[in-house]
Amino acid sequence: MRNRWRRLVLIGTALLSVAAAASPAPAETGGAPERASGRGLSATIRYTEYGIPHIVAKDYANLGFGTGWAQANDQVCTLAEGHVTLRGERSKYFGADAKPDRSLSSASTNLSSDLFFRGVRDARTVEKLLDEPAPVGPSRDVRELMRGYAAGYNAWLEQNRITDPACKDAEWVRPITSLDVARRSFALAVLGGQGRAADAIVSARPPTPGTSPETPDPDQVAEAARELFSAQDADMGSNAVAFAGSTTANGRGLLLGNPHYPWHGGRRFWQSQQTIPGELNVSGGLLLGSTSVSIGYNASVAWSHTVATGVPVNLHELKLDPSDPTAYLVDGERHRMKKRTVTVDTENGEQVTRTQWWTRYGPVVTSLGAGLPLPWTESTAYALNDPNASNMRISDASLALNKARSIKEVKAALARTQGLPWVNTIAADAAGHSLFTQSQVLPRITDELAERCSTALGRATYPSAGLAVLDGSRTECELGQDPDALQPGVFGPSRMPVLEDAPYAENSNDSAWLTNLDRPLTGYERIFGTVGTQRSMRTRGAVEDVAAMADQGRLTVRDLQEQQFANRVPAGDRTAADVAKACAALPGGTATGSDGREVDVRAACAAIGAWDRTMNLDSRGALLFDRFWRKLTAGVPADERWKVPFSAADPVRTPHTLDTAHAGFERALADAVAELDRAGIAPDAPLSAHQSVRRAGDRIPVHGGTESLGVWNKLEPAWDPAAGYTEVTHGSSYIQAVGFDGGRCPVARTLLTYSQSENPESPHLSDQTRLYAQKRWVTSRFCERDILASPELRVVKVRQR
Template sequence: MWHILIALVCGALLAGCGDGGIAPRSGRGAELVRTSHGVVHVRADDFGGIGFGLAYAYAEDNVCMLADTLLTVRGERSRYFGGDAGPTIGKNGEYSVAIDYLNQHTFDLRNEDSDFFFKAYLDVQQLRAGYAAASPDARALLHGYVAGYNQYLREHGHALPAACRGAPWVKPIGIDDIYLLIAEKAIHASGQVFPHQILAAARDAQGGVRLAAAVPAPQWPAMGLGSNGVALGGDVTVNGKGMLLANPHYPWFSTDRFYQVHLTVPGVYDVMGVSLGGLPTVLIGFNKDIAWTHTVTKAAHFTTFRLRRDKRDAAGLTYLVDGAPERMTERVVEVQLRQADGSQRARRKTFYYTRLGILMDAPGLPIDSGDFVVLGDPNRNNTRLVDQWLAMGRADSVRSLRAALARIMGLPWVNTVATDRYGNALYIDSSVVPHMATETFLSGCRLFGLPLLFDGSRSACHWGADRRAPPGIFGAESAPWLLRRDYVSNSNDGYWLTNSRQLLTGPGQSRYSPMYGPTHTPQHLRTRLGFVQLDALLAQRSALELADLRDLVFSNRVHAAELVLPDLLAGCAGTVDVTLRAACGVLAAWDRKVELDSRGALLFWQFWLKAVKLPPIWAVPFDAADPVHTPRGVAPDVLPPLLAQLQETAIELTAMGIPLDAPLRDYQVDYRAGIRTALHGGIGDIDGVYNALHMSFPLTPQGYEHVVWGTSYVQLVTFDDAGPVAHGVLVYGQSTDPLSAHYGDQLPLYTSKELLRLPFSENEIRADRNYRRTTLPQK
């Protein structure tokens, strides 16, 4: 504990020394190689050099986005853009500067609210203390990253991309900035779900409190994040070695964009894959022995607690735990707001904290007027992420990978799907999950469903602990996992359906805490289609190749149509309505896919988006013993309203001037730097398309004009005797600068379903036709 105490003192007295006051060497520089499409290969003698080279390369491609991200996590957007402004967006539909995650997706925060939230929620002193306990390699990596970014600005700050050229907010950074950058990623599925509620509980300088009526009730949003992951074991592959499909569905225009990297410290670390939004490590990738990917879990990564106020305290800052009083702590947060004349005005808010979490306003939860609610978030000060991914990259089998996950427990909100050269396939949810055992749920501690509300006035209802796990979270021995020699798969659904031949639960029971998500519930159509396709392939032939995984992700089958159209079209027989007959004819001729030339996909989508809001339509109900194939079919009494919805949809499309049999390529498009690209793919969970794309709904006469989030990176990996054999595509390309050669240069590859060989060995790298090597000495 001595290193944590040193870091806390350092933060309090020196305000920024960090890392116990001793900054590790950031390396002596790096070798930077670019191969086709700007894929980055960084080689250095130590991890400081790796961080240095990676930051320099990332700034070459995304300096404006990274600077904008840092502005957000520092809570300084209002200082430069004003408090009422929203996210930074480019012109003509192009996002020249990244939109920060909080503003782009669910929360619609003004800059002032964003600044107050991040300054109140992210605690730099606690982050410094956590990183003081990190490994020397992790600390060196982060310090090297700071040095690399700052050197890039010194050398190229006079010639930045147009989106941030001459901007005063593009400035050198310190180690605290990187801590904040990583911390923001950690809270995507916890603190970042509730900014409005946290802000509403704060008091402003005049002592006023925002009215609860203006605050939305807490809920679990879609988050704009998803993925498919499949790992094949040696029993079902041609070469007897493992195979992996990584298919994350992430935002195309935000700070959660992926970036293709290959990081090498000779003899120590050699990993290729993708990083995320400036994080200085490989998150999804492979080495010579293993390959892994992540999917967003169904687990809950936070809890809320009801606390009873101590009525003896007139200030209302004292609460009771087991009848004993405890007082909240207060912190005043100041935000600088740019005025119309360019001057600055300070505004302050006071935020309140308990040992269980931060105070939040939570209308809609069942609490008395004398009670209050706090948010418990074990990811708020999770500083184990970098060490976790570094340890994963050093694993030499899926068993050692699982051991690395168990040792560190740093993954914030993702499952892991992995395979190795020995033919083992692993699924595990070793994410950071609050320790609420099944017994706690059954003891009357839970007061409400989602968000999970517990009785904080009883210490027996607080987070528990596992052996060899960080305080307050479940350890690896409590986490769902499955090791197989055929396959494991996850598409953001329940852990219990990881392999259709071995469910991780028995009838009506579960070995794991309810915190890991519900069991015995219907699964998304995208999940079901994944298993339908896998099981059908294995029924046809016992040994699969990489091409089979490519075909699986790009099959573009619409599973909802496969389940519904037979009954729906039968119900069309005999109809005399001209419009309905035309619509049914189009759907009958449709290939039930979302290929570029599929005719009928638009009609079905627009119809299905309404149909799913009807009462349950299925003829065969869900069966927990057969979750892949149930529910299915259309109940007879639901056919009339379904046909009415189809007729209404056809009328709407016709009114917009869209032919009912219009090919998808005419209406599902992406515009980049003035270039129009038609896209295949579907919605995913709603319509059951594996290759998910979430477009800019609603449909207009011009179509869906850009992707919000969806298939962003596709990576296929297997092994031969020499090492990994990998293919991939980063759909939107390496750069966010519209003038870069790597701005959208991989989008045509996605359109043609082409995956490029990823050069891993030194010989492969040097043989790349676009090989370019640069030596970056640290100055």
Template sequence: MRRHPARRAWTGAAVILAVLIGGGIVEGIVGTGTADATSSRSGTVIRRTGHGIPHILARDHHGLGLGAGYASAEDNLCLVADTVLTLSAERSRWFGADARTVDGVTNLNSDLYHASLAGTVERLLALPYPAGPSRSARDLVRGYVEGYNRYLAETTVDGLPDPTCRGAGWVRPLTELDIWRRVHEFATGGADDVQNAVVEAQPPGSTVPTTDPGPENAGAGEIGSNAYALGRQATGGAGMLLANPHLPWQGAWRLYQMQLTIPGELNVSGAGLMGMPVIGIGHNDRVAWTHTSSTAQTRTLARLTLTPGDPLGYVVDGRPHRMLAQPVTVTVRGANGTLRPVTRTLYRTPDGPLATDGPLRWTEANAYVLRDANATNLRVIDQWLAMARARTVGDVHAALTRLQGVPSYNTLAADSTGAAYYSTVQVVPHVTDDLLARCSVGPAGGPIVLDGGRSDCGWGSDPGTVVPGLLGPARLPTLTRADHVSNMNESPWLANPAAPLTGYPAILGTVGTRRSARTRLGLDMIADRVDGSDGLGPPGFSLATLQATMLGNRVLSAEEGRASTVDLCRSRPTLTAGDGQPVDVRAACAALAGWSGRADVDARGAVLWGAFVTRLTDSRVDASTVPFDPADPAHTPRGFDATRPGVDTALADAVRMLDVAGIPVDVALGDAQRYAGVPVAGCRGSDGCFNVTNTDRRPDQAVGGIRHGSTFIMAVELTPAGPRARTILTYGQSADPTSAYFTDQTRLYAAKRWVTARFTEAEIARDPALTVRRLAR
């Protein structure tokens, strides 16, 4: 009987593992830890291939966690330690109250918020599976903590290679609770957007100061993702997947690439969030999957009707209730280094904390409660472990419906049979359209606000959900196709324009509304490749054309508007700025005329175009010649008429802004946006870029760093003989500026070069950069 390729892969891994941890270690392998009588049977092996990508081989989940924790610490101990410091509510103790986190929240507000969560994760850990973690998930976390702590003990804080935290008093060993807090933080979206809202929700007349939002932070803007799942009709056979998450390049939301293998049980490769011992976007030998941020609202507000004269009393169905006052104390370091306690009282009801949201503030009459459907979600690790074991997209669907652990993301997957799958099965509050019609009291277009004075306006429940208060999987749309599905952070409606999804609850997103420029470009890129009109060769996707499509760096707004804009400035070489001053646009016109219209690193004119589109957006100028048509949503609006009022002013203002900043109008894109000195391609999604890059460059600056954008790019073909994958981790494996893996992949990214993924034991063994380390247990 012919042996299955997957069976051969498992068997090969088992043989390699037995050799490596059983004593047959080739010269050059570094052993660590103290050997004992059982180490040959219970060890963990870390193989690193090119660009420092670790392939962890172990006999069980604890061993996998051990290897993942050790490797992560080698590359990013300071980053993990800093994240843990935040979750432990100790930033003010070490860095003072007024400094800000990478997300732009003051240390004091961050600490008060995280301190208010004390006991939350502990209660969730006490729940039985599946509401609480499985034994496998707990073992992974336990091993991760041991691996991290082993590296720290071997290296010592004073001996850390990363100057970011070398010798720092705030670096300490991890606990398992630290990592579970990390999991919960991820499930709740980091909560950086609600920390100020919760901490500063105070009764009327309170003297507690409010904080300004501060500079635009790493968590703001166009965080999201693109994803394609391609079926056999689009590829000619095997399923393919493109993963393109857009996340911050700094801080706790960085991704880390690795492979996790337990012979005969688990073999998954991809990337996971730093500080979590699991693959969140990846593939095995049969299935590949990724996620995109969904439009579903996972939080709602409830407007309380307060008892007259009592700001802490509220009424539900005519019956009085009292808010719970929660004193929270954190330690703050003063300017002279002295430590002092700071106490703030926060408020909550059984549904969640009191919060403010813009004009929705605590008054004499009303207050607002924030309810988060992910507040009880520790299922993330188990969710991804289940997906990693899937053999078909049907198995992915079954894993999603069984655990409902995906916090706020769409899932797209493809398999080796050539099936493509899109799913909105995630954590969604049980807020039906009927409930909204009866109970919504919020402003149009704002967050969902329900009437908290009526018990019948609380979340409902569906039978069979993992925890109460969620929409059941049967209400959440999915789509399986033989051609393609995609998502670029829009609602489910156009996952495939040939089969629009409708009839889902409004809390998931809209139907029949205008799509973003990035979505329209993404759909256009698929259509052009399927019919072969993109110039990349015969119709249909191959792995090579999928890669080329991803890094083609098309800019939809330029494709539609550059020619008309050049005609404008050629006919009118002097334009009037918004302040009435004349602006010579001849050099700018020449730059736009000579520009390719692509957001490549050497593109001259792309920076000017981005500034121009920003001015158009800010001034609400719509120059489209064909308006949005719900009957043709993938191609409308389109066109560009540069003679529309306001277009000339926007161009003049853009030229003036670059001149004031000392930026030539024909500056190369890669000279204006860089990461650690390395040029970076791409542009904002709102400009019509698929390969998204957002910088922290202010109008008066010539060069900006990368705030967020394309991070872990993965193209996978799932052939009958096994997966073929190409990847780029755009900022490299390590945040340590002294590491060889700090910007090595950034340079690849600038040159449009990819890493050939090593998945099988034979592929790993052939890598010329291979190093091997054994960790005894």
């Protein structure tokens, strides 16, 4: 088999071999050059349609080399800017007060981002984690991938001219080391924890003597925490469903993955196949800067991830020394906070120095975002515990999934690596098994511990939001360790919600409870998510759809494709008829807007009544309903919106029956009609006329709908008051519909909605975006015969001397 692989690779390479040799680029000051012994690193990259690379190498270091090279070829400017972020140099090159690309943290300014990441570097946080032996630290294979990736990226810089105007001739594009690759993995791991709290970490200051900050209101903080940790409201989410063989035409599993991620910046997916003959063969989407496939498939297993409801952090309320607010008491013993003084350079040549304050639990924070104040007083402070700040296993978790050959091996891989920080995993295999598991790194907050150790603030935030605030003055309130956990203070694999071999297993960023309507999951701790609570409109629509598909049976990949782009609007199905009826009944055909003005809504009534309740390009009235629904849900509280409230006994159909008598209904309708009128948009205008993106000057209409509408094919576009939706901020990204036919070649259809490159000079700036607009898919070329049969095959041999 190994010889056959090599022979096929040589046949492909003979078609076109471009061998470019150069010395390895110099490493960052203080790092070691990414250099291999002997002749150096190399890989073969076969490009097929839409610029999808199929990378073949003899081992992990060489595979990393090819991956780093190919990613740089498509996304060098985005990758390079990410390394500016990780070096803490955004203020120097882009201005201290400017807003950063928030792909690697939630920092609100470049200065805040720099102070956070420079603090990580100064403390040698990542280096210390790398010093840990596997399985707590990275495996040898992952270390080799990182080493090779850095060398490949550097070799590309040495051997190519940058054409992307975003960074052409930019001083900040520099070589990287394997440590930089590891730092990016760390940043991804703490996105939901320290990265989310970057502003709060770098701005925390001891109180000025004699001041008395206002005590936070527990109920207000709890509400803010609910919003902060809601996966539906974040810029990342997802749908995924696995169907067991009992529902499919051939008795084998099916998997539809639909992650909702940013369309711009460093958190984009990039599509590739990675092959080490006889060792690894996997295809899918990698997050930029990553070395392994994040969401993908091999010959036997397909998997996807959805952002989980598990709260990846907790707070410890500190009792301070009355004589010193930078010292805290634990069991009556005094502990001094550790000062971390950080200095960054700014664009005008000046330096800014700030002090961060760290405790045994983590950094002191004075907020967790707008509306969630945590004041540092003379008696109290709050420390953030983020267990993923000790997690360098995310790359090993991905690699283990890449190599799994069955659902049993998927479960074993997740239990062995314990590295996924903030996602669920949904998978199906060729034998017909399905899986959902919320295997994520979470603080070990049991309900019993929360009951025993919550402070007054925690008694409000934990039940409602899953955010535990524990008494940090007692050692009995520390988190402990599960016997099967790789690190202290986190849950072990045996505590995770798991559903195996259900006819379908679906998640749309709600908790594990309704993964399958007939087999609800219960019994997990509150920090994982809720049980028996109202589901999002997207979850309700998704469960309706996939349950009906499972009941239908004899499913194929084609059914998954149809589900992805059906663009059904669950909110419209539930309310559009009532909206149109109530609209038509308004006296004089007018409605009063929030500004008190009367608006003629007669044309709007007709448009909503005739609307087909989809977000397809030719749907008329879709844009009007979208703008109306956004205003209604923003202006009318959920418990006032419906006549029939939520019931846990009927969680998909309730709540229902829109209360059109509520004053907010008329205001939302009038405001939506007036808004479209100001933009020169007719109420029955087709969606294609006013929902689009621009690429290299071309306008591309796009279908799909927003979170609040419940559309599976989610898009969150940016509204231009003069023209409608003119860009997408986040939504459907790397999509895959995968099945198995019993052979070595999976049956896969994929789509990278925003295409492989952001370089306006690249032929792959918008080619898959145009496919997306037309609801067309890419047929996977996974097996060698299919790759070599590509009419656009281009083979490149890349190497370092």
